[in-house]
Amino acid sequence: MSAGVHMCGFGHSVPDRAIPSAEIEARLGLDPGWIERRSGIVGRHYASDHESLTDMALPAAQQALSDAGIDTGEIGLLLLATSTPDHLLPPSAPLLAHRLGLSHPGAVDITGACGGFLYALSFAEGFVRAQQKSALVVAANILSRRINEQERASAILFADAAGAVVLKPHSSSERGMRAFELCSDGAGYDLIKIPVGGTRHPYDRPHAPEDRMMHIENGQQVFAKAVSMMANSGSAVLERADVAPEAVNHFVPHQANRRMFDKVAEKIRLPKDRVRSSVERYGNSSAATIPLTLSLIHHEQKLLRSGDHVLMSAAGAGMTGGSALWVL
Template sequence: MNVRSARIAGLGHYVPEHRIENSVLEQDFGLPAGWIARRTGIKARRWAAPEQALTDIAVEAASSALARAQPEANDIGLVLLATSTPDHLLPPSAPLLAHRLGLTCGAIDLTGACSGFVYALLFADGFVKTTGKSVLIVAANILSRRINKADTTSAVLFADAAAAMVLAPSSRDDAGLLGSSVMSDGSLYDMIAIKAGGTRNPDISAAELEDRVIRIKDGKVVFEKAVKLMTLCSEQALGRAGIKASQIDHFIPHQANARIFDLVAENLDIDPCRTLRSIEEFGNSSAATIPLTLSLAAQDGHLADGQLLLMSAVGAGFTGGAIVFRMAMD
């Protein structure tokens, strides 16, 4: 095959069975009914069972994507695992994931926080085009074990989920990744952080609770920066693709907060009906939200050949990115 682009050959996802409705958290925190949904767009989220590890939920999503991607799934050359909650600090979890799937190809973790999937898709596209082999991208997080359940800022937002995509070679030159943009702003490095466990503060046992869980330093700053960075990355990606926002069939933003991505869509002048959403039922599972939303859309028959997708995300660090992608079925 003369490889000209990369196409989505299969999508899959897994969400834990344990569903936590807002009413439970609002009662625990003494919040008025509807408080969480009004501020975030979230009505429920899934939390993993105590015995479930990151690779357990990743295997479920990956197996589903691989099953849908036959025969391309037989030629996987690389596994990319976008996660902020690996099984261990060392070794990376991707080789174990690949092994459990019966793969011996290259495998590596990406720690891009909520923008991890966008970066993984960008890297995977280059690998497919240069090697002619398929890439399995998995984004998975168990964030329920990294939240302070006494802190409304994090406990009402974060969720557990895994989603996967098989990116395969295509001979079409009118499809695949058409434009991209990635940015960062390290001046806001500590706005969202788990401070314990790295080389600056390695002793987790001695750390205060707030250093062992996700801490959002200033929600207002995070909100404003997220809107700005997602908008800028999206504008650049659209410009590089030579695509107008009005041509986008589906806008798939990182599902951090509905008010954030609704403002981004408004800034880009994208009709709200074109935004794909999973936040209401599944909350914010960080890097997993974009592929989860895509997998749900595919399951419902909403993705079709030739459609233009705009994916955009921002995450801790700050890191941001956006991709314009044209769907191809062959």
């Protein structure tokens, strides 16, 4: 019986439409280069009007399955981490599974904002160990449709993208999740939100148009809470696994803001050359940023090696997040 879990396939997808930071700076009256200096973001991609969430998630999942080299019938579970599903009801994961031609796996959405991928990954890893079946974890968001273009705090950051990983049973107990910590801080519940659309403020009641869009209440407070959550959980995970910071081969943080994850790496005492980033080209696509970055460093940079230690960390709306240490 297999004792480990192998992350054996990686995929990603971004829309064709590229939006340079200069375009947003001109619209908001910001100095040239302001966005890059504040966030590290040079560009991002937005979906076209006809693209849905599953349209964008599909090619990322297909690439991951192809990269893994496994038959679609082997997938026993599909988890889709997203805050922007095709519809509020039903969940989008069963539709994605159907479009992929999977053989009726378990399939459900995980609504965990920026921390959603880590939650989905931990759940899927446990499924693979317990059921001895493979799992597909996809994270995708179309945040461009939730941006208030006049609110600087959100307009400069958010983007659209998808990332995916395939997990399968492995004979080595050394493969898979060495340690993880999931956490939340409901005291920061209202710091990042879309005010209208839930049961507290339904669409059918009077509201301002901007209340349908993303709103960041206090950017400095979000920054401080996110850094604390990511750094504390990251340090706890390394301590629990008895792995020194310098033994981490790749630190793949949620790509919220370059200054944010550089600060996290500094607090965990991770070597700067281990930090992996995609924020420059692709911005912040919430839960999708970690699997997107993993896929990019696998397919484009060829950096991932068997036995590598990968530390992942995230924090976002809720506040919710955590960290995970994975051995490839």
